[in-house]
Amino acid sequence: MTSNSLRRRAGLMAAFAVLAVSSPVISACVMIEPVKASRGYIIDEEQLAKLKVGTTTLQQVGEYMGSPSTISTDDGVAWYYISSKTETFLYFQPEEKERTVIAVYFDKTNIVQEVLYYGLQDGEVVNLVTRTTPTRGKELTILGQLFGNLGRFNKDSSATKSTTPKPGGH
Numbered sequence: 001m002t003s004n005s006l007r008r009r010a011g012l013m014a015a016f017a018v019l020a021v022s023s024p025v026i027s028a029c030v031m032i033e034p035v036k037a038s039r040g041y042i043i044d045e046e047q048l049a050k051l052k053v054g055t056t057t058l059q060q061v062g063e064y065m066g067s068p069s070t071i072s073t074d075d076g077v078a079w080y081y082i083s084s085k086t087e088t089f090l091y092f093q094p095e096e097k098e099r100t101v102i103a104v105y106f107d108k109t110n111i112v113q114e115v116l117y118y119g120l121q122d123g124e125v126v127n128l129v130t131r132t133t134p135t136r137g138k139e140l141t142i143l144g145q146l147f148g149n150l151g152r153f154n155k156d157s158s159a160t161k162s163t164t165p166k167p168g169g170h
Contacts, residue, residue, distance in 0.1 A: 032090065040083035041069055043100060051104065051115055058110035065104075077106040099123065 047064045050056070056064075061079065068079035085098040101118040140148060 034087040034089040037086050037088070037094070038083065039086065041066075041081040041102075043081070043083060043102065048102070048115075051112055053112050053114060056112040058106055058112075061104055061112065068104075077110070079104045079106075096120065 044065075050064045051061060058077070065079075065081060069082040070080045072078040072080065081102040081104075083100050084096055086094040086096050088094040097120075099118075099120040101122075103114075103116045103118065104112060105114040105116070107113040
């Protein structure tokens with residue numbers, strides 16, 4: 001065999017080795033699926049069908065549906081049962097794919113007045129206040145935090161001993 005054919009054969013073997021090692025890694029990246037999670041109230045259609053406008057009481061709703069996710073007291077009473085489904089891909093923020101809000105409104109006599117369904121498309125984005133209160137002092141960098149206490153220890157070990165007398169005078 002000539003040196004050119006040996007080089008070619010070595011190059012082909014190296015390429016094959018790289019391909020053999022990298023193909024499972026590449027195929028694993030392609031087959032990763034997002035993590036799916038369900039949060040909140042699990043809707044039971046059978047229990048939900050028991051709610052009758054004008055006849056079901058607040059106590060009966062509690063028996064059928066359980067405790068609500070949240071309660072509102074604007075203009076009477078409203079109970080909200082909230083559920084959502086999210087997907088998280090690798091290290092990214094979870095993305096909400098589905099949200100269901102069942103709102104049960106009661107009149108002044110605690111009888112079901114209305115049952116409404118809201119979805120993800122009915123939600124509104126609320127801008128939270130992002131201002132922060134300034135504090136006195138200084139912000140330390142990571143290095144400042146790590147090395148800030150160097151030299152602040154007391155070499156005299158007697159200063160750290162307790163000065164309270166021990167029983168027996170010792």
